[in-house]
Amino acid sequence: MLLLQILGVFSLLSILAVGGGTAVLPEMKALTVNQFHWLTPEQFGQIYSLGQLAPGPNMLMVSVIGYRVAGYPGAAAALVGFFLPAGLLTFGVARVWDRYSDSPLKRACERGLAPVTIGLMLAGTLILAHTVIHSADDVVIAAVVTAILLAVKINPVLLILGGGLAGYLIGS
Amino acid sequence: MSEEEPAEAAPESEIAKASRVSLAAILATFGLLGATSFGGGVVAYLRQALVTRRGWLDDASFLSGLELSQILPGLNATNMSVYMGERLRGARGALVASLGMILPGAVVVMGLGILYQRLGQLPDVSGVLGGVGAAAVGLTLATTLQIGQRQLADLRSLVLVLATFVAVGLLHLSLVIVLTTLGPFSVWLYWPRKPAAGGAKAST
Numbered sequence: 001m002l003l004l005q006i007l008g009v010f011s012l013l014s015i016l017a018v019g020g021g022t023a024v025l026p027e028m029k030a031l032t033v034n035q036f037h038w039l040t041p042e043q044f045g046q047i048y049s050l051g052q053l054a055p056g057p058n059m060l061m062v063s064v065i066g067y068r069v070a071g072y073p074g075a076a077a078a079l080v081g082f083f084l085p086a087g088l089l090t091f092g093v094a095r096v097w098d099r100y101s102d103s104p105l106k107r108a109c110e111r112g113l114a115p116v117t118i119g120l121m122l123a124g125t126l127i128l129a130h131t132v133i134h135s136a137d138d139v140v141i142a143a144v145v146t147a148i149l150l151a152v153k154i155n156p157v158l159l160i161l162g163g164g165l166a167g168y169l170i171g172s
Numbered sequence: 173m174s175e176e177e178p179a180e181a182a183p184e185s186e187i188a189k190a191s192r193v194s195l196a197a198i199l200a201t202f203g204l205l206g207a208t209s210f211g212g213g214v215v216a217y218l219r220q221a222l223v224t225r226r227g228w229l230d231d232a233s234f235l236s237g238l239e240l241s242q243i244l245p246g247l248n249a250t251n252m253s254v255y256m257g258e259r260l261r262g263a264r265g266a267l268v269a270s271l272g273m274i275l276p277g278a279v280v281v282m283g284l285g286i287l288y289q290r291l292g293q294l295p296d297v298s299g300v301l302g303g304v305g306a307a308a309v310g311l312t313l314a315t316t317l318q319i320g321q322r323q324l325a326d327l328r329s330l331v332l333v334l335a336t337f338v339a340v341g342l343l344h345l346s347l348v349i350v351l352t353t354l355g356p357f358s359v360w361l362y363w364p365r366k367p368a369a370g371g372a373k374a375s376t
Contacts, residue, residue: 016347017245018355022312026340027347046292049305050284056206056277057214057249063278064285075282083274086246090254091266097240097255104364109243112359115329116351117242118320119336125312126341132305141303145310150317157210160307167303168296 002070003077009036010062010081017086019117021059025124028062029131038069045131052160137170193228193260195268201226202253202272214249214273222256229259249273332358 009031017024025048032038039047047068051061059082066078100106133139145159201221209217215238222228229237237259241251250270257269291297323329336354339345 015245016351017247018351019242020247022316024347026344030344030346043292045305046288046298046301047285049301049308050288051281052304052308052311053284054277054281055208055210056273056280057247059247060274060277060281061285063282064288067282067285068289075285079274079278083246083250083270086244087250087254087266087270090240090244090246090251091258091263093240093244094237094255094258094266097236101236106239106243108359108363110239112362113243113355114320115323115332116336116354116358118316118323118329119333120340120347120350121312121316121320122333122337123339123341125309125316126337128305128312129309132302132309134302138302138306138309141306142310142313145307146314146317149311149314155210156213156311160304160311163307163310164300164304167306168300171295171299171302 003073005036006066006069006074006077007081010066010078011085013062014082014085015089018113019120021057022124022128023117023120026120026127029127032065038065041131043068045128048128049132053157053164137166141166193265195261195264198257198260198265199268199272202257202269203276204272206273207276209249215252218249218252218256229256233259328361332361 013024013028013031016027029041029044033041033044044065047061047064050064051058054060060079062078062082063075066074066076068074070077129142133142141163145163148154148159149156205214205217205221219234223231223234234256237252237255238248240255241248244251250273253269253273254266257265257267259265261268288297288301292301317324320333323333332354336350339350339354340347
């Protein structure tokens with residue numbers, strides 16, 4: 001059944017999301033585009049982009065994927081799938097966390113997982129670039145946004161909107 | 173909102189003090205953050221609101237929660253909401269805090285998604301989305317570089333960063349495989365060991 005499939009796919013992604021949303025983007029694309037054919041690569045990129053316009057945690061766009069596949073129930077299934085398993089795990093561990101504040105395992109996990117996380121985020125960025133960058137103009141927009149964000153403290157949503165405006169002007 | 177007791181009544185434990193925070197206040201606080209934080213900076217907003225402004229948690233438990241959020245799967249923003257909600261009001265606090273964090277943005281993104289469903293084929297709209305997408309790549313790259321500053325500057329972790337990047341980004345290996353091999357390997361590399369650990373010939 002479709003809803004269970006959506007729930008299953010996003011639950012799996014939830015548990016695999018070590019390092020957060022960007023880190024799990026390659027796997028999300030592999031599952032939703034290549035394996036289940038719910039979206040074209042282009043739609044995947046556009047829906048991720050939409051998500052950047054909304055406030056809050058940056059992967060709420062999973063609801064739009066669910067919505068496209070199975071309407072509102074699909075949106076709910078995607079949200080529950082993506083946020084509940086990791087949330088329950090965090091809740092369970094939070095209750096015992098302080099007891100292990102000095103355990104070497106905790107230290108090693110923290111330091112050891114950090115490079116893997118960064119590697120996954122870079123891979124996520126690459127996959128994203130593959131799906132949404134189609135022209136030299138797009139490369140310029142991405143490069144300018146990166147440079148501005150690294151140079152000054154600014155609300156990123158302004159740059160996202162600026163990118164949309166630039167895309168509109170170039171496109172017309 | 174039960175503020176009858178003076179703050180300096182007794183040296184109570186953190187939990188007892190925190191249990192006075194009402195579920196409604198938790199919902200309002202996290203809901204406001206969920207509705208107003210943009211571009212992946214949610215954790216900074218959370219700290220500002222809960223530690224600095226309201227004093228619901230101290231810095232040590234905030235940082236402890238951040239460590240937990242980073243090690244476990246899931247987004248930092250929602251994991252932190254679960255952790256802080258749990259500290260404030262147990263299971264119900266965790267539920268209310270994460271709903272507050274998720275729902276406002278989910279409503280907005282669904283609204284955008286419905287518009288996209290209707291208008292996504294129009295050339296103007298796909299022009300805008302193309303630009304938004306390119307900017308999103310810039311945002312994602314900048315965020316990764318900022319978070320990864322330390323990992324990219326140290327040779328041992330840089331090797332691990334690149335190995336993970338190549339495995340997932342270029343070779344398209346499944347994340348399950350990468351997390352179950354490189355993950356434990358990397359944790360083992362960083363395991364604090366005694367000076368002369370026999371057999372472990374890891375690079376130093």
